[in-house]
Amino acid sequence: MATSNSFDVIVLGAGAMGSAAAYHLAQRGKRVLLLEQFAIGHDRGSSHGSSRIIRYSYNHPAYIALSKAAYPMWFALEQEADEKLYTRTGGLDFGPPDEESLIDTGIAMTASGIEYETLSSAEASKRFPQFRFPDDWLILYQEETGMMAATRCVLAHVRLAKQHGAAVIDNSPVVNLTIRSDSVEVHTRTDSYTSAKLVIATGAWAGAMFETLDLNLPLMPLRTQPVFFQPENSADYQPGRFPCYIAHTFSQYAHMGYGLPDADGIGVKIATHGGRAVNDPSQINYTPYDEEVEMARAFARKHIPGAADAPVGDTHACIYTMTPDEHFIIDLHPAYSHVVVSSACSGHGFKFSTLIGSILADLAINAHTEHDISLFSATRFGESHERDMPPLVAVY
Numbered sequence: 001m002a003t004s005n006s007f008d009v010i011v012l013g014a015g016a017m018g019s020a021a022a023y024h025l026a027q028r029g030k031r032v033l034l035l036e037q038f039a040i041g042h043d044r045g046s047s048h049g050s051s052r053i054i055r056y057s058y059n060h061p062a063y064i065a066l067s068k069a070a071y072p073m074w075f076a077l078e079q080e081a082d083e084k085l086y087t088r089t090g091g092l093d094f095g096p097p098d099e100e101s102l103i104d105t106g107i108a109m110t111a112s113g114i115e116y117e118t119l120s121s122a123e124a125s126k127r128f129p130q131f132r133f134p135d136d137w138l139i140l141y142q143e144e145t146g147m148m149a150a151t152r153c154v155l156a157h158v159r160l161a162k163q164h165g166a167a168v169i170d171n172s173p174v175v176n177l178t179i180r181s182d183s184v185e186v187h188t189r190t191d192s193y194t195s196a197k198l199v200i201a202t203g204a205w206a207g208a209m210f211e212t213l214d215l216n217l218p219l220m221p222l223r224t225q226p227v228f229f230q231p232e233n234s235a236d237y238q239p240g241r242f243p244c245y246i247a248h249t250f251s252q253y254a255h256m257g258y259g260l261p262d263a264d265g266i267g268v269k270i271a272t273h274g275g276r277a278v279n280d281p282s283q284i285n286y287t288p289y290d291e292e293v294e295m296a297r298a299f300a301r302k303h304i305p306g307a308a309d310a311p312v313g314d315t316h317a318c319i320y321t322m323t324p325d326e327h328f329i330i331d332l333h334p335a336y337s338h339v340v341v342s343s344a345c346s347g348h349g350f351k352f353s354t355l356i357g358s359i360l361a362d363l364a365i366n367a368h369t370e371h372d373i374s375l376f377s378a379t380r381f382g383e384s385h386e387r388d389m390p391p392l393v394a395v396y
């Protein structure tokens with residue numbers, strides 16, 4: 001007989017992944033508790049803000065398969081939430097023609113049956129006059145690329161989870177876990193809860209939490225800083241005129257970049273895929289560093305000149321949790337098959353979050369999912385590694 005502190009599944013962390021997992025579990029009739037250390041919808045993790053890119057344009061067919069599954073799930077969520085969460089913008093992938101990730105993106109889209117256009121630099125500049133490309137660059141355009149309204153997606157998952165019966169408790173950090181052979185106990189500072197299954201989706205805090213369960217993974221939190229520029233001719237940077245982009249520019253600038261149109265008046269987003277390693281994700285300086293703004297300006301000067309000298313709008317840092325191979329962790333705990341572990345970040349997980357929530361629910365309920373998650377094994381790094389490794393992506 002269930003008591004108010006007893007659940008089928010407890011989900012830790014109400015970011016993109018945990019909120020989606022709680023929604024799918026509750027929708028499937030499970031008694032779910034979602035616990036969050038901060039307020040629901042907070043801006044101190046990885047899932048806040050107005051926009052995240054969703055795209056098919058990946059350099060690996062496994063991610064394209066996930067995108068194929070994720071798009072319709074977002075559309076179903078929009079229906080149920082009665083809220084627009086996706087905005088189609090079209091997307092550019094561009095860079096020098098010998099950039100491996102760019103070449104592989106075209107190959108993977110072709111192999112996966114995703115339609116896209118290959119544009120010359122002249123054609124792309126004519127169609128998107130905000131951009132400048134060297135003459136010999138390779139430019140791919142995929143029309144279904146778009147933006148997800150990040151914070152509103154989290155809020156929609158939480159709201160609908162509650163409507164399906166989930167209990168949601170925020171401002172309650174989990175401070176201790178007791179794993180028994182067939183159940184778990186979860187302790188906050190004031191309360192304890194029990195459940196048959198546990199889903200851990202605690203973002204940048206997951207590495208330390210996994211260690212308490214003898215699971216040592218090379219997860220590296222990075223403080224990352226997108227910059228929002230506010231050019232005078234703002235209409236040119238709205239969805240419909242300005243596409244999302246991925247700049248495959250590792251060989252040129254030692255980093256990859258990305259950007260999104262102005263989602264809601266805060267500016268066009270110009271960002272570097274990378275950041276500064278942080279030891280404690282609770283102790284981050286959220287104010288932009290001058291050199292980060294300058295780095296985004298330097299990129300804009302070369303490729304989006306109309307934004308380069310524009311004032312900077314409200315800009316708030318965010319956290320990536322990187323793995324060395326930039327693939328996610330989505331798996332059962334190797335020693336506890338009733339504990340599901342997730343770290344679906346490396347800076348590109350949001351687009352899949354409603355799908356990953358469903359996969360986490362599959363794993364919690366059935367210890368199995370029909371989706372191919374073989375890239376995301378929790379044991380792929382072996383036993384010996386340093387958690388506080390240097391980041392393998394651009395550091396500025």
Ligand SMILES: Cc1cc2nc3c(=O)[nH]c(=O)nc-3n(C[C@H](O)[C@H](O)[C@H](O)COP(=O)(O)OP(=O)(O)OC[C@H]3O[C@@H](n4cnc5c(N)ncnc54)[C@H](O)[C@@H]3O)c2cc1C
Nearest residue numbers: 013015016017037045046047053174203318345349350351
């Ligand atoms: C600047 C930036 C840009 C990005 N751009 C894109 C993009 O364009 N496209 C894309 O697909 N992805 C993008 N990503 C990645 C994507 O946002 C992440 O993959 C995703 O948000 C990760 O969600 P999460 O739920 O794993 O982590 P989080 O959002 O951090 O959620 C974890 C939650 O767990 C909570 N928690 C931690 N410890 C405890 C505890 N002890 N007790 C209770 N609660 C706890 C935290 O407070 C937090 O709310 C971007 C990320 C950033 C930072």
